[in-house]
Amino acid sequence: MKHILIYGFVISIALFTMYSCGDDEEACTESTWFEDADGDGLGNADVSLQDCDQPTGYVADNTDTDDTGGSSLVEGTTPVSAFDEFNTDAVTVSFNGDEITIESNALPNHTSPYWATDNSLYIDPVVATAQQMSPGRITQGSYTLTVSTSPEIASTTSSTGLGAIGIAVTGVPIFNDEEGPTGSVSEQVASGFDYAGAHMGPTGYHYHMEAQDVEANTVLSYDDEKLVGILSDGFLIYGRKCNASDDYPTDLDGSGGHSSTTQHSDEAFYHYHIINELYIDKYYLLFAVDYKGTPNRIM
Ligand SMILES: [Zn+2]
Ligand SMILES: [Zn+2]
Known part of the structure; x- marks a missing residue:
């Protein structure tokens, strides 16, 4: 009761x-x-x-x-000295007010079995076998990207698409993890990459992965803080390590980016890194996440 x-x-x-x-x-x-x-x-x-x-x-x-x-989070201004890293035989960088234009003929300054055999940079395959390689030889291309000198972080991230999503310091276009409309790079496709993490496609020679640690690799970033290139939203992308900490950064956002100093600037600015996570057990994808900024067209 x-x-x-x-x-x-x-x-x-x-x-x-x-x-x-x-x-x-x-x-x-x-x-x-x-x-x-x-x-x-x-x-x-x-x-x-x-x-x-x-x-x-x-x-x-x-x-x-x-x-x-x-x-x-500091967006900052892209340090001009970073553009000194680009391969001057392939890439022309011009500054016009608050815009930077990067033009490339897509011819890399490193060896590859994808060069024509009579090219001085041709080497026999060191990673893939000749049978695994995709058909085609490196030929001149044309890529033009215009970005802001102070790219901004967009209110929402945006996905990358097929084709060039950035231009590497060597002049070669950077692709994401997709290989045509059928989906991501398979183990079989990846087995045809050269040590540079690149292969041929319908539009030419392009990178998907971080380069590999072989003697022939004297140019490309491998497990270090080297500049890899610039993505179409205007943010630079560096290797797996950051100069600011001399180690793998631990504060990366979902796009693999953060704000810090680099070897190119004492002022913190937003940049990407190759995310230090293995893909198919042996590769590091250059950029398989979403843009933090607003992508510009690479023509
Ligand atoms: Zn590809
Ligand atoms: Zn960093």
């Missing part, structure tokens, strides 16, 4: 609370609040709720472009 009385009392309280809530809702005006997961006072436009009062962890602002990296 005592218990029934207590339950009745609880139900009465609950009913009273519900009714008084109803009264409150009529009296208040709901506002939209945006999640501020990183506590920098700026809210994420993609995560919101309606409430009369400001909920904990939510703010009225909706202008945070990265609600995970916080206010420490």
Whole structure:
């Protein structure tokens, strides 16, 4: 009997609370609040709720472009000295106000079995066998990319597509992990790559992977902090290690990027790294994630 009385009392309280809530809702005006997961006072436009009062962890602002990296994320200006790393035989870099144009004839400054046999840079295959190699020889191409000198992080990331997604320091186009509309690079396709992590396709010679650690590799980044190239959103991509820590960076976002100094700048700026995770047990994909910036067309 005592218990029934207590339950009745609880139900009465609950009913009273519900009714008084109803009264409150009529009296208040709901506002939209945006999640501020990183506590920098700026809210994420993609995560919101309606409430009369400001909920904990939510703010009225909706202008945070990265609600995970916080206010420490510096976009910065791309250091001009980075462009000294590009192969001048293949790549022309021109600066025009707040734009940089990178033009390449796609002819790399390193050896490969994909060169014509009478080319001075031709070598016999060292990684793939001749049977595994894809058909075709390195020929001159034409790639032009114009980016901002101070690329910005976009409000949302965007996926890369088939074809060139960037231009490497050697002048060769960088591809993602896709091999045609059929899907990602298979073990069989990868077995045809040269030590540079490249092979031939319908549009020419292109990189998918980090280069391999073979004697013939004297130019390309392997397990180091070397500059790899520039992606079409204007952000530079470096090897698996970062000059700022002299080690594998531990603060990379989902795009493999972070803000720090590099060998090219004492000022922190946003850049990508090759993500230090194996693909098919033996390769490191150059860039198989989403752009953090806004991609420009590579023509
Ligand atoms: Zn390919
Ligand atoms: Zn870095």
